[in-house]
Amino acid sequence: MNVPEKPTWIACLTPPGQSALATLGLYGPRAWEALRKLFRRRAGGELPPTPPPPKLGGGGVGASGRFWLGRIGNDVADEVVVAVKQIEPVPWLEVHGHGGREVVRFLIELFREQGLQLCSWEDFLRKTSANTLSAQAALALAQATTPRTAGILLDQQQGALNRALEAIQQALECGKTAEAEEGLRQLARYAPVGRHLTQPWRVVVAGAPNVGKSSLVNALAGYQRSIVAATPGTTRDVVTARLALDGWLIELADTAGQRTEAEALEEQGIRRARAMAAAADLCLWLLDSSAPPVWPSEPLAAVQYVLNKSDLPLAWAAPSTPDVVRVSALTGAGLAELGAAIIARLIPDPPPPRAAVPFTPHLCERIAEAYRMLSLGNAADALRIVTALCASNG
Numbered sequence: 001m002n003v004p005e006k007p008t009w010i011a012c013l014t015p016p017g018q019s020a021l022a023t024l025g026l027y028g029p030r031a032w033e034a035l036r037k038l039f040r041r042r043a044g045g046e047l048p049p050t051p052p053p054p055k056l057g058g059g060g061v062g063a064s065g066r067f068w069l070g071r072i073g074n075d076v077a078d079e080v081v082v083a084v085k086q087i088e089p090v091p092w093l094e095v096h097g098h099g100g101r102e103v104v105r106f107l108i109e110l111f112r113e114q115g116l117q118l119c120s121w122e123d124f125l126r127k128t129s130a131n132t133l134s135a136q137a138a139l140a141l142a143q144a145t146t147p148r149t150a151g152i153l154l155d156q157q158q159g160a161l162n163r164a165l166e167a168i169q170q171a172l173e174c175g176k177t178a179e180a181e182e183g184l185r186q187l188a189r190y191a192p193v194g195r196h197l198t199q200p201w202r203v204v205v206a207g208a209p210n211v212g213k214s215s216l217v218n219a220l221a222g223y224q225r226s227i228v229a230a231t232p233g234t235t236r237d238v239v240t241a242r243l244a245l246d247g248w249l250i251e252l253a254d255t256a257g258q259r260t261e262a263e264a265l266e267e268q269g270i271r272r273a274r275a276m277a278a279a280a281d282l283c284l285w286l287l288d289s290s291a292p293p294v295w296p297s298e299p300l301a302a303v304q305y306v307l308n309k310s311d312l313p314l315a316w317a318a319p320s321t322p323d324v325v326r327v328s329a330l331t332g333a334g335l336a337e338l339g340a341a342i343i344a345r346l347i348p349d350p351p352p353p354r355a356a357v358p359f360t361p362h363l364c365e366r367i368a369e370a371y372r373m374l375s376l377g378n379a380a381d382a383l384r385i386v387t388a389l390c391a392s393n394g
C-alpha cells in the first residue's frame with residue numbers, strides 16, 4: 001500500500017507589512033527539491049542534490065556551508081539568502097528575502113507552484129518545534145511585552161518546563177512519590193507568575209471621591225490617562241492604563257470614587273468600582289492626608305493602603321503601620337516606594353533564571369491537579385496527568 005507523502009509547508013515567519021527583510025520557512029520532504037528548482041546561486045552552479053549537514057561551530061557561504069546567496073525567480077527575481085535549519089527527519093529551510101507584502105506574495109506563489117502548502121506562522125511553529133510545550137512557549141513569547149517575561153518564556157521554549165515534567169514523570173514511574181511531589185510543588189509555586197507572563201496583573205485604584213485616584217494613575221502611568229478635577233465624582237467609569245513595573249506587566253484601573261450618597265449615574269460607576277476592586281489581584285485603597293479617612297465598606301482580599309497628598313499637612317492621625325505607603329501624586333514623592341510595594345505584594349517569589357514555569361492557565365491547572373492528586377496519595381492519577389502533559393510532545 002502506498003503511504004501518502006507528508007505535505008511540505010511554507011509560511012511567512014515575519015510580520016506582514018513594510019520591512020527590509022522577510023523570512024519564509026519551508027518544512028517537509030519536498031522542501032529541498034522545490035528550492036533547488038527555483039534557486040540560482042550567485043556563485044554559479046546548482047545546489048547539491050541533498051542538503052549538506054549543518055557545519056558544526058558555525059556556517060559559511062558556499063557549497064560546503066549551510067547558507068547560500070542567490071536569486072529566486074526568472075524575469076522578476078528576488079535576491080535571497082537560504083539557510084538549512086535541519087535535514088533529518090525532514091528538511092527545514094529558511095529563505096530570507098526582501099520585505100514587503102508583494103515580494104513575500106511573489107515568492108510564496110513560486111513555491112506553491114512547486115506543490116508547497118501555505119500555513120500560518122503559528123502552525124509552522126507547532127510543526128517545527130521540538131515538542132508541544134516548546135511550541136506553546138514560542139507562541140506565548142510572541143505576545144510577551146517586557147524583557148523579563150520574554151526571558152522566562154524563552155527558558156520554557158528552550159525546554160525548562162519540559163525537562164521538569166519529564167523528571168516528575170520518571171520519579172512517579174519509579175515510585176519516588178516524595179521526589180515527584182517536590183517537583184510538582186516547585187512548579188505550582190511559580191504558577192501565579194506563569195499566569196501573568198502575557199496577561200497583566202490587575203491593580204485597581206479605589207477610594208473615596210477626590211482622594212487623588214486619577215492623579216495617582218496618571219503619575220504612575222507617566223501620562224495624562226485620566227481626567228483630574230477638584231470636583232468630587234469626576235471619574236465615572238473604569239479607565240485602564242498598562243505599564244511595566246520592575247519588568248512585570250501591570251494594568252492599572254482608575255475607578256469612580258466610592259461614597260454612599262450618589263446620583264444614579266455615579267452609583268453605576270461605584271458598583272463597577274466595587275466589583276473591580278473585589279476581583280483585582282491587588283487593590284490600592286487611597287486615603288487623603290488632608291481629609292478624614294474613608295475605609296472600604298467591605299473587606300478586600302488583597303489591599304494596599306496608600307496615603308496620598310503627603311505634600312499637604314496631615315489632617316488626621318494617619319496609621320503609621322508599615323502597610324501604609326505615603327505618596328504625593330502631585331510631587332511624585334513616594335512613587336518608587338509604592339511601585340516596590342505593589343511588586344512585593346504581587347510577586348513575592350519571582351522565579352530565578354532558567355526555572356521551570358507553567359506558562360498557560362491550562363498548564364497551571366493541570367499541574368495543580370496533579371499535585372492535589374499526589375498529596376491525596378493518588379499517584380496513578382498524578383502520573384496520568386503528568387504523562388498527558390509530556391505525551392503532547394513530538
Ligand SMILES: Nc1nc2c(ncn2[C@@H]2O[C@H](COP(=O)(O)OP(=O)(O)OP(=O)(O)O)[C@@H](O)[C@H]2O)c(=O)[nH]1
Pocket residue numbers: 208209210211212213214215216227228229230231232233234235236255256257258308309310311312327328329330331
Ligand atoms: N496637594 C495635592 N493635591 C492632589 C494630589 N493628588 C490629587 N490632588 C488633587 O486632588 C483633586 C482630586 O484629584 P483626582 O485625581 O481627580 O481625584 P479622584 O480620586 O480621581 O477623584 P474622583 O474621580 O472624583 O473620585 C485634584 O484637584 C487634584 O489636583 C496630591 O498628591 N497633592
Ligand SMILES: [Mg+2]
Pocket residue numbers: 213214215226227228234235254255257
Ligand atoms: Mg478620578
